[in-house]
Amino acid sequence: MNKDSNNSVHGIWGSRWIFILAATGSAVGLGNIWKFPYIAGENGGGAFVLFYLGCIALIGVPVMMAEILIGRRGRMSPINSMAKLAKEAQVSRRWGYLGIIGALAGFLIMSFYSVVAGWALYYVYKMASGAFVGASGETAGGIWQALTSDPLTLLGWHTVFTALVVVVVARGVNRGLELAVRILMPLLFLLLILLVGYALTSGAFAEGAAFLFNFDASKLSTDAALVALGHAFFTLSLGMGAIMAYGAYMPHKVSIGSTTLVIGFLDTLVALAAGLAIFPVVFANGLEPAAGPGLMFQTLPIAFGGMPAGVLFGTLFFVLVVFAAWSSAISLLEPAVAWAVEKGFKRWVATVAVGIAAWTLGILSVLSLNDWSGFKVIVNTPNDWGLFVDSATWQALAAACTSATGQTWFDFFDYLTSSIMLPLGGLFIAIFVGWVMKETHVRKELAMGNFKLYLVWRAVVRIFSPLAILLVFAYSTGLWKPGETVEVKAGAECELATYAAMPEGEAVAPVMVTPASDVPVEEIPAQESDVPVLEEQQ
Numbered sequence: 216m217n218k219d220s221n222n223s224v225h226g227i228w229g230s231r232w233i234f235i236l237a238a239t240g241s242a243v244g245l246g247n248i249w250k251f252p253y254i255a256g257e258n259g260g261g262a263f264v265l266f267y268l269g270c271i272a273l274i275g276v277p278v279m280m281a282e283i284l285i286g287r288r289g290r291m292s293p294i295n296s297m298a299k300l301a302k303e304a305q306v307s308r309r310w311g312y313l314g315i316i317g318a319l320a321g322f323l324i325m326s327f328y329s330v331v332a333g334w335a336l337y338y339v340y341k342m343a344s345g346a347f348v349g350a351s352g353e354t355a356g357g358i359w360q361a362l363t364s365d366p367l368t369l370l371g372w373h374t375v376f377t378a379l380v381v382v383v384v385a386r387g388v389n390r391g392l393e394l395a396v397r398i399l400m401p402l403l404f405l406l407l408i409l410l411v412g413y414a415l416t417s418g419a420f421a422e423g424a425a426f427l428f429n430f431d432a433s434k435l436s437t438d439a440a441l442v443a444l445g446h447a448f449f450t451l452s453l454g455m456g457a458i459m460a461y462g463a464y465m466p467h468k469v470s471i472g473s474t475t476l477v478i479g480f481l482d483t484l485v486a487l488a489a490g491l492a493i494f495p496v497v498f499a500n501g502l503e504p505a506a507g508p509g510l511m512f513q514t515l516p517i518a519f520g521g522m523p524a525g526v527l528f529g530t531l532f533f534v535l536v537v538f539a540a541w542s543s544a545i546s547l548l549e550p551a552v553a554w555a556v557e558k559g560f561k562r563w564v565a566t567v568a569v570g571i572a573a574w575t576l577g578i579l580s581v582l583s584l585n586d587w588s589g590f591k592v593i594v595n596t597p598n599d600w601g602l603f604v605d606s607a608t609w610q611a612l613a614a615a616c617t618s619a620t621g622q623t624w625f626d627f628f629d630y631l632t633s634s635i636m637l638p639l640g641g642l643f644i645a646i647f648v649g650w651v652m653k654e655t656h657v658r659k660e661l662a663m664g665n666f667k668l669y670l671v672w673r674a675v676v677r678i679f680s681p682l683a684i685l686l687v688f689a690y691s692t693g694l695w696k697p698g699e700t701v702e703v704k705a706g707a708e709c710e711l712a713t714y715a716a717m718p719e720g721e722a723v724a725p726v727m728v729t730p731a732s733d734v735p736v737e738e739i740p741a742q743e744s745d746v747p748v749l750e751e752q753q
């Protein structure tokens with residue numbers, strides 16, 4: 216980076232390509248390879264994927280342009296850029312709080328992101344040891360189980376990854392990153408293509424592809440819509456200032472629009488390739504598409520185990536996944552660190568402090584997979600909801616009320632950030648650029664050659680994106696219900712109070728009586744009773 220007094224105090228990217236590489240490095244990560252396939256699996260595939268692609272194109276890309284624009288005009292950390300531009304627009308500097316919430320979101324994401332990246336590190340070692348040669352679904356599942364049930368191993372790899380990220384951010388994000396992204400990202404993509412090639416021979420490619428691309432929009436549940444929207448933000452690193460922070464280091468002459476399109480395109484390509492690599496293996500081996508966060512770790516090793524030179528390719532693949540995660544995680548910490556630097560802290564002091572805090576919080580995610588897997592931060596039933604539900608209570612509730620859902624700390628951090636903080640951040644960023652900033656400034660910064668296209672973008676950022684985000688929120692909370700809906704009336708088996716006072720050790724479903732029929736609930740499977748069940752239950 217050149218230091219230039221007209222530019223950011225943190226330096227400027229050398230060229231347009233380096234910005235594209237860094238931003239793509241931020242965007243392409245675990246979100247594409249690990250998260251996208253597993254949430255597509257959990258949410259039924261096709262309809263979810265279509266909605267997700269729509270969110271990327273119609274909300275993600277325009278909002279990314281808005282974020283880069285704020286960053287480049289502000290030339291500071293997201294917090295100070297927002298405050299500075301708010302002042303320029305003669306509105307309250309409190310808009311800077313948006314940056315603070317963003318920095319907080321990045322820190323929360325980092326806490327569990329580095330746990331997942333830790334899994335990938337462990338798989339580098341497992342792959343290299345040849346543990347997956349000729350592996351069946353059962354072998355792969357066993358290795359996954361063994362890892363996740365061992366908190367100390369998880370903690371160890373979580374620590375290694377966090378340290379890797381802290382080292383880079385402490386030295387300034389440009390060093391090493393450019394090289395890593397320029398060489399390793401294309402390599403990662405090549406390996407994904409290789410995996411898709413393998414999937415073609417698996418015998419279930421058509422089934423896998425159909426799962427991903429058979430768009431049946433009527434299958435989109437209320438939850439799935441919000442998950443898809445949230446993931447569009449997550450995968451493009453939007454809504455918390457990461458891309459804004461990178462935008463602050465972007466040279467003046469570079470076109471924001473075309474750059475954003477490149478990033479959005481590459482990011483989507485990687486996600487779809489990962490999906491096409493994973494789902495054929497799922498179906499060929501009779502695995503469960505809705506396996507959850509372990510999906511990639513339980514499927515791809517089978518593919519590598521079955522191909523020639525699989526140990527080599529498999530090891531390389533997980534090394535590259537770690538690099539992809541690493542170039543993303545850097546951007547999770549950068550907004551908070553850049554702000555602390557502007558406050559006068561030394562860069563390394565700020566980075567180590569934020570890193571240690573995120574690492575500590577990550578321990579909760581580590582324990583979510585094993586010792587504390589029964590503890591739920593939030594529980595939802597058709598009747599009510601509750602916070603901090605202990606394991607015994609949860610098990611009794613879940614056994615009797617099949618439609619109850621509960622979130623561990625890991626699930627909770629993911630949900631809070633992806634489904635709430637990022638879309639809300641995106642909403643306010645769109646409002647800020649669309650309604651608060653002076654249009655002349657926005658137009659100058661964007662410098663779009665095509666005026667009509669600019670008008671379309673402006674309408675999207677001012678009206679369409681905010682409205683769409685609000686509608687998805689309303690839809691997923693049940694405030695807005697298009698079409699017919701079914702009233703959900705579950706009985707006492709779905710009321711938390713029924714279980715709340717249960718002493719430890721009685722983690723069995725109590726025999727209960729439904730108010731209407733005096734018949735023990737357990738004798739009536741929920742779906743067959745005359746109690747209407749949740750329509751969009753997955």
Ligand code: TRP
Pocket residue numbers: 241242243244245246247321324448449450451452453454455457543544546547637
């Ligand atoms: N986009 C990255 C991924 O898909 C994760 C990420 C990096 C991120 N920076 C972010 C997500 C900022 C949200 C906000 O893996």
